Amino acid sequence: MDFNFDGYHDLIQSYGVGNSEDEYLVGDWNGDGRDNIAVRRGNQIWMDFNFDGYHDLIQSYGVGNSEDEYLVGNWNGDNRDNIAVRRGNQIWMDFNFDGYHDLIQSYGVGNSEDEYLVGNWNGDNRDNIAVRRGNQIWMDFNFNGFHDFIQSYGNGTKEMPLFDPTYGYGLVNAAAAVAQSLAQPTFADVPNLGGNQWGNDLVNAPEVWAQGFTGQGVTVAVIDSGVDINHEDLRDNIWTNPGEIAGNGIDDDGNGFIDDVNGWNFGSNNNNVMDSGSHGTYVAGAIAAMSNNFGITGVAHNAQIMPIRITNNNDDLTENLANGIRYAVDNGASVINISLGRWAELPEITDALAYAASNNVIPVMSAGNDSEPIPTTPARNAIQYGLSVGAVDSNSNIWSDSNRAGSDINMRHIVAPGVNVRSTVPGNQYVTSGGTSIAAPYVAGVVALMLEANPNLTHAQVRQIITDSALALA
Numbered sequence: 001m002d003f004n005f006d007g008y009h010d011l012i013q014s015y016g017v018g019n020s021e022d023e024y025l026v027g028d029w030n031g032d033g034r035d036n037i038a039v040r041r042g043n044q045i046w047m048d049f050n051f052d053g054y055h056d057l058i059q060s061y062g063v064g065n066s067e068d069e070y071l072v073g074n075w076n077g078d079n080r081d082n083i084a085v086r087r088g089n090q091i092w093m094d095f096n097f098d099g100y101h102d103l104i105q106s107y108g109v110g111n112s113e114d115e116y117l118v119g120n121w122n123g124d125n126r127d128n129i130a131v132r133r134g135n136q137i138w139m140d141f142n143f144n145g146f147h148d149f150i151q152s153y154g155n156g157t158k159e160m161p162l163f164d165p166t167y168g169y170g171l172v173n174a175a176a177a178v179a180q181s182l183a184q185p186t187f188a189d190v191p192n193l194g195g196n197q198w199g200n201d202l203v204n205a206p207e208v209w210a211q212g213f214t215g216q217g218v219t220v221a222v223i224d225s226g227v228d229i230n231h232e233d234l235r236d237n238i239w240t241n242p243g244e245i246a247g248n249g250i251d252d253d254g255n256g257f258i259d260d261v262n263g264w265n266f267g268s269n270n271n272n273v274m275d276s277g278s279h280g281t282y283v284a285g286a287i288a289a290m291s292n293n294f295g296i297t298g299v300a301h302n303a304q305i306m307p308i309r310i311t312n313n314n315d316d317l318t319e320n321l322a323n324g325i326r327y328a329v330d331n332g333a334s335v336i337n338i339s340l341g342r343w344a345e346l347p348e349i350t351d352a353l354a355y356a357a358s359n360n361v362i363p364v365m366s367a368g369n370d371s372e373p374i375p376t377t378p379a380r381n382a383i384q385y386g387l388s389v390g391a392v393d394s395n396s397n398i399w400s401d402s403n404r405a406g407s408d409i410n411m412r413h414i415v416a417p418g419v420n421v422r423s424t425v426p427g428n429q430y431v432t433s434g435g436t437s438i439a440a441p442y443v444a445g446v447v448a449l450m451l452e453a454n455p456n457l458t459h460a461q462v463r464q465i466i467t468d469s470a471l472a473l474a
Contacts, residue, residue, distance in 0.1 A: 168405030168413030215300025221328035224280030285424030299445025391418020
């Protein structure tokens with residue numbers, strides 16, 4: 001492989017002898033965190049572990065039965081790939097490499113309509129077989145031969161993929177997501193509101209409002225350029241720190257931030273969270289602008305906005321973003337909107353997102369506006385943490401500049417309105433603009449509605465419900 005892209009190749013590994021019976025398999029066979037070549041000859045797997053030209057026996061399996069299918073995956077949770085044998089509707093693996101196979105899993109009934117999908121479906125950090133029949137995914141969770149329903153998607157047509165490289169899991173659907181949060185059928189349709197509310201109509205927010213859910217009691221942090229906390233359409237929905245006394249110069253609640261009454265400015269290290277431009281206020285409006293018969297209405301129009309400002313000239317934005325995420329978690333936010341991108345993939349940000357997830361706080365991140373085939377960072381972390389959001393127009397067509405979902409089905413990517421969206425800007429003004437920056441707050445608002453309906457949802461459950469309930473697009 002050409003490691004340093006200088007046009008010359010370095011030897012990674014030697015393997016096999018070119019025997020016509022050999023089959024070469026790619027996988028992380030030795031658990032070193034990178035893929036290697038292993039050789040399958042007959043019913044044995046060999047690999048050159050120490051790169052000395054001689055192969056060691058890794059695993060034997062099966063008996064070469066013509067009915068067998070050999071599947072590569074992390075079947076036993078040892079964080080390296082193994083070979084398992086699928087015979088009929090059972091999966092077998094030689095766990096202790098003694099030449100005898102143990103039953104891992106049975107599934108399905110061999111129905112000709114079934115498709116078998118390999119992935120970490122139940123979050124146990126090992127691969128499992130799930131069955132796709134029509135537009136539903138089923139899996140034998142307790143390995144008793146009976147399948148449990150995992151998820152439904154699309155409309156059951158063969159043309160509709162589970163995950164699309166452009167749209168990911170599809171258009172966020174508030175009516176289905178909030179209903180699933182309550183283990184109920186999707187809420188009934190209501191008439192569209194039209195006009196500047198088209199984005200709320202597209203994500204089915206009015207259907208949720210009709211059930212009485214408006215984001216009440218949920219705090220959404222907006223990590224951005226600040227927020228105009230005096231805007232007529234936002235001021236009654238700005239978070240107030242209950243443990244802080246304004247203006248007394250004392251850190252009353254002992255959280256390390258003096259007079260952080262409405263949030264914190266990590267750019268200037270003070271409590272001035274007013275918008276340094278207009279971006280953060282524009283984002284905040286889509287989440288929680290009040291329903292007051294003027295201006296606009298946010299998806300979760302009774303949620304609270306926690307402004308966290310991280311942008312000033314010559315800031316260390318990486319440190320500011322990481323600190324902003326941790327501040328949001330530590331001070332009671334349940335959702336964090338991050339409509340920012342083009343960061344390097346740095347551990348400080350990943351660690352902060354992991355911290356949020358471990359506390360069941362949901363990061364919602366814009367995918368980026370570069371027409372790239374995959375999301376930018378930090379949204380790229382949605383493989384593990386939070387959600388990545390692309391932008392569509394009023395006809396659910398992808399916005400030309402929106403970054404796409406990519407090919408990794410573990411990327412929790414959905415789309416939301418992001419073209420010609422009207423929202424708040426400083427000075428009691430409004431503007432019509434777009435981008436993935438405004439698409440992300442629609443999803444953040446939907447998550448706030450879910451958490452009002454069911455405050456006990458975990459980070460993993462929110463990610464699963466949002467993607468399961470999305471309207472598949474392709």
